[in-house]
Amino acid sequence: MSGRSRAEVFAEHRELLFAVAYRMLGTAVDAEDAVQDAWLRWDAADRSDVDDPKGYLVRIVTNVSLDRLRSAQARRETYVGPWLPEPVLTSPDVAEDAELAESVSMAMLVVLETLSPLERAVFVLREVFGYPYAEIARALDRSETSVRQLGTRARKHVQARRPRFPADREVRRRAVERFLEATLGGDVNALMETLAPDVTVWSDGGGKVRAARRVIVGADRVSRWLGGVTRIMTPAGVTVSELEIERADINGTPGLVFRHGAELVSAVTVDVDEQGRVSAVHLVGNPDKLHALTEGVRLSY
Template identity: 50%
Template sequence: MSREESVALFEEQRRVLTAVAYRVLGSVADAEDVVQEAWLRWSAVDAAAVRDPRAFLVRVTTRLAIDRLRSVKARREAYVGPWLPEPLGGGPGVADHAELAGSVDLALMVVLETLTPLERAVFVLREAFGMSYAEIGEVVGRGEQATRQLGHRARDHVRERRPRFDVDRRRHREVTERFLGACVEGDLAALMELLARDVTLIGDGGGRAKAPLRVIESAGKVARFLLGIASPANARRFLASAGLPEDIELRVTLSEVNGAPAVLAAVGGRPAMMITLDVTDGLVRTVYLLVNPDKMSRLALPDPSESA
């Protein structure tokens, strides 16, 4: 097999490999590093002797992702404040990751962070890619029965922490629109109507931007915090903690992140803050606030015609 044919075979699988690595790692940068390392492994073997290139590459990529997740977990434990996965939004800037952006919401990604690296890999390969436990066992180096037990434990763990999934995207968008309107208008009563009594707010500034260092709990506290940063003046001051001038243009719009509606604020022509909601039965259960500039670069800028 020629080098050109070997490269073509790998490129055919690149998106799938990136999708696997992203789900296991929650970081596009780490996923891309893993896929690059998988390419180096692929380029060192005789591709013509590989009976099933896709299975081979998925196995290599998954094992590399497991190893990397084990190493980055220590870094995430030392992270300043809560850690949220790196989001993906639609648009030209992330066209290469379209499969990823519409396939796994951030709320689920947050729950996956509570699994062990091996449980997470098994869950991802089973639930997202429909692989059999026998196939997954070959990937992770476990017997079929042991792999099945890992999968069941992971699934039970996910259901325990997120027992219900609101799959009505239209309703999710409606709630997000009302949420944005209430925040922009400073309407406490309207905002409280949307929040579950035990709602939580998780903020990620990563030490690079101002964000709550602890989870905010209860509807009253979450609502007061949101209204405190919602006015244009307060929002500029809040975002200035990321090094952005307070007097530059602020635009807020509804966008789409990981296949779900999100509030995206752009300051000076670049995304600076993202809010996504975990909605169940029409109520907001969790608010995810991301202002870490290191995680905003892959989000598409909002269209000015859609600005709120």
């Protein structure tokens, strides 16, 4: 390892390990725990025959994440209302790379939730980070043939369900601003013009704050629901007029952060179709899922 300490080697690859774990697990809290577990295993391991520390560490964090994902999926089956990933800030490099931005988008992470843990691991390592199948097979202690089969199934599944949105960041930014203006302005006709006919709203309150218990589908239902929310109360229980709104890059796309004083109360991202209309709204109000934004956790890969 060229005379560097174990801590220096780990620190060099820490952001990559977090990026792998976050895509595997969908929450920053679990990803941070997985990275910490990876460090403990790395620190205790006999590294005398490790000639590729990066690959070795990715292998560790992938398997730690697999173990955590299996238990997390059981918990998510009893989750109150729609489950959404924990939003994180993303660096400009992620936002400007269309493929990287899509790989960490809320919509993509929701799709990845429908894969088996092994399929998700193979998809993340192969399709997002470009690892060869032979290397993934070694990491997962599987045959290369079985890993290729897992990868094929995962890719077909994701391609059938992955969202389609324009790569042009400015198109997405303008769509967010039009959507915000129409929603807060209370103009139903203006709001309808910003929405795709089959738009969906995912509202994640986790049973801890006000939120829709099911995904809302269709422009008419979505506009009425949004109108009701803004006229009455926000998911956190304060009126919209009391909130401060910040723009931020969230999960690879322009997003909105809502604060009440020093408290962060919700985060919103939207997907945009080819016509620049909002095709999905992801609203996270569960306070357990706002720690990463509050603490400024930023994804760089």
